Amino acid sequence: EETAARRDHYYSASQKKFIPFRDPMVFRRGQMQYLWDEKGRKYTDLLGMNVCISVGHSHPAVVKAAMEQAQELTHCTTMFYHPVPAHFAEELAATMPKGPKGDIEWVVHFTNSGSEAIDLAMAMARGFTGNLDLLALRTAYHGPTSAAQSVTGIAGWRHPGMPGNVAFVAEPNQYRGIFGQNAGAAPYLEEIERVIQTATTGRVAGILVESVQGYGGIIEMPPGYMSGAAERIRAAGGLYIADEVQSGFGRTGDHMWGFEADDVIPDIVVMAKGISNGFPLGAVVARKEIAAPMAAKFMFHTYGANPTSCAAGRAVLQIIREDKVQENARVVGAELLGRLQDLKQRHAAIGDVRGRGLMLAIEMVKDQRTKEPDPATTAAVFEACRDSGLILSKSGPFQSCLRMVPPMCLSLADVEQVAQGLDQAFTQAAR
Numbered sequence: 001e002e003t004a005a006r007r008d009h010y011y012s013a014s015q016k017k018f019i020p021f022r023d024p025m026v027f028r029r030g031q032m033q034y035l036w037d038e039k040g041r042k043y044t045d046l047l048g049m050n051v052c053i054s055v056g057h058s059h060p061a062v063v064k065a066a067m068e069q070a071q072e073l074t075h076c077t078t079m080f081y082h083p084v085p086a087h088f089a090e091e092l093a094a095t096m097p098k099g100p101k102g103d104i105e106w107v108v109h110f111t112n113s114g115s116e117a118i119d120l121a122m123a124m125a126r127g128f129t130g131n132l133d134l135l136a137l138r139t140a141y142h143g144p145t146s147a148a149q150s151v152t153g154i155a156g157w158r159h160p161g162m163p164g165n166v167a168f169v170a171e172p173n174q175y176r177g178i179f180g181q182n183a184g185a186a187p188y189l190e191e192i193e194r195v196i197q198t199a200t201t202g203r204v205a206g207i208l209v210e211s212v213q214g215y216g217g218i219i220e221m222p223p224g225y226m227s228g229a230a231e232r233i234r235a236a237g238g239l240y241i242a243d244e245v246q247s248g249f250g251r252t253g254d255h256m257w258g259f260e261a262d263d264v265i266p267d268i269v270v271m272a273k274g275i276s277n278g279f280p281l282g283a284v285v286a287r288k289e290i291a292a293p294m295a296a297k298f299m300f301h302t303y304g305a306n307p308t309s310c311a312a313g314r315a316v317l318q319i320i321r322e323d324k325v326q327e328n329a330r331v332v333g334a335e336l337l338g339r340l341q342d343l344k345q346r347h348a349a350i351g352d353v354r355g356r357g358l359m360l361a362i363e364m365v366k367d368q369r370t371k372e373p374d375p376a377t378t379a380a381v382f383e384a385c386r387d388s389g390l391i392l393s394k395s396g397p398f399q400s401c402l403r404m405v406p407p408m409c410l411s412l413a414d415v416e417q418v419a420q421g422l423d424q425a426f427t428q429a430a431r
């Protein structure tokens with residue numbers, strides 16, 4: 001209560017508003033996929049503290065790497081050389097596809113956050129192509145900075161006065177998209193062409209695509225969408241920008257990067273959150289020639305390439321490589337998805353379950369036929385889940401989706417407990 005009172009008094013309304021639960025929760029401890037509140041009650045974190053916790057809360061190897069670096073030299077501005085970010089850049093570049101001829105070279109620009117990386121990617125695309133217009137998806141979320149808001153489609157997530165030169169295309173939502181259920185990629189690709197012709201100068205700088213939309217309610221790109229979008233955008237002079245802030249680092253289970261689900265090699269890849277398991281860091285990884293023109297103008301991120309965050313990032317990559325994290329996301333995610341499909345059979349409020357790996361969602365509807373979104377039941381289930389010891393997040397344009405993006409160490413035993421907790425929560429919410 002004291003913490004809540006202090007926070008409520010001193011936080012700005014803009015920071016205070018985003019408190020999703022009925023009453024305040026104070027977390028004091030985390031270990032792998034679990035959290036403990038100030039009363040010592042244990043929770044399973046299906047939110048992954050907003051997808052930042054990729055390999056586990058306070059993962060000992062990440063903490064050790066960051067602590068050792070912080071003790072030696074906490075920060076080193078990018079004016080100087082430091083081995084840790086240099087190694088990390090090399091390791092991140094090595095995760096990128098090299099192309100059919102094996103000759104694609106990737107370079108890294110470290111930022112402090114995902115939205116800074118989005119800003120930078122937008123500037124890079126505009127600088128390289130000489131075009132201003134960008135395309136983005138209607139239910140995309142790309143972050144809170146002005147530039148990132150300008151490519152964030154949902155009006156309620158955008159403040160007045162954001163910069164322009166952005167045209168929105170429909171998200172290829174296979175459940176409730178504008179072209180109907182399971183419409184595939186084709187009509188959405190045609191729409192991209194139409195929007196380029198009608199809402200831009202005809203020459204574009206690029207398109208931003210979350211390989212799996214996060215806040216949009218876990219919207220997967222249907223097969224052929226990412227490659228088709230890249231083809232069409234390149235035909236109009238633009239670049240394909242993959243936002244991997246939520247879908248990267250093995251979370252989708254099958255691949256390190258979400259875009260690898262399709263036959264596409266992006267021009268620019270944006271990453272953050274899971275990159276460093278909770279330490280502040282973002283990065284743009286771009287083809288070398290695309291990043292080159294940026295050198296003509298000043299672009300300096302004070303904390304970018306911070307060695308403490310980069311040391312954490314190196315540890316994350318090592319854990320992903322050595323501890324079969326991606327494989328765990330695939331196996332445990334498939335099991336959880338199966339359990340969500342069972343729940344859908346039993347609870348009329350569930351309209352759709354979807355996702356891949358450990359990036360899953362349940363969408364709630366008032367009526368399965370009309371698909372009218374049901375934010376009230378979503379909120380009730382969300383609260384009831386908390387009573388069952390599960391922390392989830394509400395998402396989607398109607399706040400009618402429960403999003404599950406846990407640390408990728410979630411186990412099969414946790415799935416059992418999650419499925420039971422959700423079942424109870426749905427039963428309780430239906431009363």
Ligand code: PMP
Pocket residue numbers: 113114115116118141142143144210214215243244245246272273282
């Ligand atoms: N892109 C996506 C897909 C995101 O989910 C977010 C953050 N939720 C961002 C970009 C922005 O990242 P940050 O909050 O670190 O600025």
